[in-house]
Amino acid sequence: MKMGINTVKGFTLLELVVVVAVIAILAASLLPVLSRTKAKAQKPACMNNLRQIGLAIRMYADDSSDAFPPAADSPPASFNAYTMLMKSYVGLTGTKPERAKLFACPADQFYWGYEKGWVSQSLNQQARFYYSSYGFNGGNFISGKPAIPRWPGIAGRKLNSINEPGKTVLVTEFAALLPYSWHEPARVSHYNNARDVMAFVDGHVSFVKMFWDATKTKGVEAWHYDPPAGYDYKWSGD
Secondary structure (H helix, E strand, O other), X not given: OOOOOOOOOOOOHHHHHHHHHHHHHHHHHHHHHHHHHHHHHHHHHHHXXXXXXXXXXXHHXXXXXXXXXXXXXXXXXXXXXXXXXXXXHOOOOOOOHHHOHHHOXXXXXXXXXXXXXXXXXXHHHOHHHOOOOEEEOOOOOEEOOOOEEOOOOOOOOEHHHOOOOOOEEEEEEHHHHOOOOOOOOOOOOOOOOOEEEEEEOOOOEEEEEOOOOOOOOOOOOHHHOOOOOOOOOEOOOO
């Protein structure tokens, strides 16, 4: 009696290459969708953080004769030192600053350095940024000779002195100060219409289109000047 032999046919090399190519195409088509989904989840978390921080700054002002946090001497402290004043207002007294998730935007995964370019590190993990992704609108620190406030900002200003609280920035993602965007990243450092999350003096939070004047020289950033008409924010309280 003849014994039957079952022959199992395997993949040929060509078939394996075709399967791998199909998987690669599917993965490539899904990655943008997954990235957009992730970005959509990160932005609301960041907006909620800024809403809470903005409220804390308002509470601080209520306890400080209606005045916002005072100006520090220079960047980045002029934008980030306020976090030390906010801890008791947001229930973080005793919390190590690097563990204060309220001050960490989940989209903060890179930053731009003038010398280094694109750096794949979070600002909220760095001591020199006070472990914060968010900057207070404190650009009006004293600078130069004669020593005067040279740029717009609201540090030390009275709440009732702000003329347009619905347009005046209170606290913002640090990326907006340059500007670039964590939520819609592009591999360039400063660019017009980058979009960032901002909290305003009147309490609302918005995803804002930023203005960048490409004629400005190196070292001039978005917080140095108010935007032209058509933009929904300004740095000055006047």
